[in-house]
Amino acid sequence: MRDEDALREAAEIARARAGDTGAFAALVCRYQDRVFGFVLRMIGVREEAMELTQDVFLKAWTALPDWRPEARLSTWLLQIARNAALDVLRRRERVGFTALEALAEVADTAPGPDENYAGRQRQGRLIDALAQIAPEHREILLLREIEDLSYAELGATLGLSEGTVKSRLARARAALLARYRPFAGDADD
Amino acid sequence: MTETCLDLETLSALVDGALTTTAEREARAHVACCPACGLRLNEMRQLSEDFHVLPTPPLGFDLGARIETRLPSRPAPRRHLWGGWSSLVALAGAAAALVLGLRLGMSLVSDDVGREATTPVVLAMSVFDAVPPGNLCPRPDACFLARVSR
Ligand SMILES: [Zn+2]
Numbered sequence: 001m002r003d004e005d006a007l008r009e010a011a012e013i014a015r016a017r018a019g020d021t022g023a024f025a026a027l028v029c030r031y032q033d034r035v036f037g038f039v040l041r042m043i044g045v046r047e048e049a050m051e052l053t054q055d056v057f058l059k060a061w062t063a064l065p066d067w068r069p070e071a072r073l074s075t076w077l078l079q080i081a082r083n084a085a086l087d088v089l090r091r092r093e094r095v096g097f098t099a100l101e102a103l104a105e106v107a108d109t110a111p112g113p114d115e116n117y118a119g120r121q122r123q124g125r126l127i128d129a130l131a132q133i134a135p136e137h138r139e140i141l142l143l144r145e146i147e148d149l150s151y152a153e154l155g156a157t158l159g160l161s162e163g164t165v166k167s168r169l170a171r172a173r174a175a176l177l178a179r180y181r182p183f184a185g186d187a188d189d
Numbered sequence: 190m191t192e193t194c195l196d197l198e199t200l201s202a203l204v205d206g207a208l209t210t211t212a213e214r215e216a217r218a219h220v221a222c223c224p225a226c227g228l229r230l231n232e233m234r235q236l237s238e239d240f241h242v243l244p245t246p247p248l249g250f251d252l253g254a255r256i257e258t259r260l261p262s263r264p265a266p267r268r269h270l271w272g273g274w275s276s277l278v279a280l281a282g283a284a285a286a287l288v289l290g291l292r293l294g295m296s297l298v299s300d301d302v303g304r305e306a307t308t309p310v311v312l313a314m315s316v317f318d319a320v321p322p323g324n325l326c327p328r329p330d331a332c333f334l335a336r337v338s339r
Contacts, residue, residue, distance in 0.1 A: 019263035025253030036248040046246075053248060054256060061260050119242075126239050144205070145240035151207055170201035173233055182235035 013073060017064050024064070028057050031074060034147070035081050041142050042085035044131055052088060056081045071156065078147060079157045082139055089135050129180035137172035144169060195219055195226050204233045 001009070009030075015023035035056055040049040059080050067076055130138055143149045143157060154165045195203075195216055202208045203216050220226045 017263075021257045021260045024260065025257040028253030028256065029251060032248050032252045033245060037245040040246060050248065054252060057252060057256060058260070061256075065263070122239065123243055126243065141240070145237055146243065146245075151205070166202055166207065167198055169205070170196075170198040173201050173204075173236060174197055177232055177236060180236070182232055182239055 009073065010069075013064070013067070016061075017067075024061055027073070031077050032057070034074065035077055038078060038142055038147065039081050039085050041127070041130065041146075042082070042135065042138060043088050048088065052084050053081075056084050059084070072153075074147075075149060075153050075157055078143060078149075082143075082157065085139070086135060126180050129176055132179055133172065133175045136168065137175050140165070140168050141172045141176060194223060195229075200226070200230050200233055203230065204237055 009027070012023040012026050016027060032053060036049060036053040039052050039056070040046060043049055043052065056077065060077055063080070067073070071079075130141070133141075140154060140158065143154055149157060151162050151165045154160070154169075155162050158165070160168065199208065199212070199216055203213065203220075206213075208216060220230050
């Protein structure tokens, strides 16, 4: 983030903390796609992810006075999103919702329109594989590979020591690679 | 190069650039000579690249505008740690009651109260500051009870 963007955001956060809903709306606008993208990849169902994204920002509004500048706002929002997504997954587990049901929807929404066919196939395979691994592996991969969180930020967001971050990331990558071989399937795509 | 093949954690940390300088140098030296580790490392790197080109599906509407009118209003932030003038008075009353209670209690279990009374401890407030109520404290101790020994 450029300095002037950071300053503007700091001012918006200060105003939102003081109760300025317009300033908060500007923050929502900036981060809604990132939160939605993360939540969608975590839970897989578009309608549910849209609702959950809204819940995340409502929670963020309530909790904003507790936010501390030591954490980037984006990381803090992703932490709220992560907890909300895990709640959904736990609820589903109780009612016996399977990963495969979510999978069908995720695959539908995955590829961008301008991707070529082989690229779309490849992305579809990655998203399918991602939906099949454990949520604890999925979340750490999304936060590292897409959100680009550092090991320290991953530790703070997931409540893990940096040593555990390191080993969990390694296991998560191995679990994904067991279902998605990047170099396999290229020939027949 | 190191003799044994790299474990999963080392490979994964190598992809993230999270190894120490020495560990990274050793790992790279091994990978350069070991086709098996080279392949595993390339797979992890490619996995990272595939994640990076994954499109981010947009939410598709302005959520900020949609929820702005539904946000519950926030209580006005408290400017004074103790909630201002009236709290100070209440606090002083509570402290006085506590001191009195303790003294009465002590008098039931001890007959040394009389001797203690020769070195009385009096709690008083710094209520006569030049600062009107509600303002921020001019000094860290100004908003708290001043402990005065006689
Ligand atoms: Zn090797």
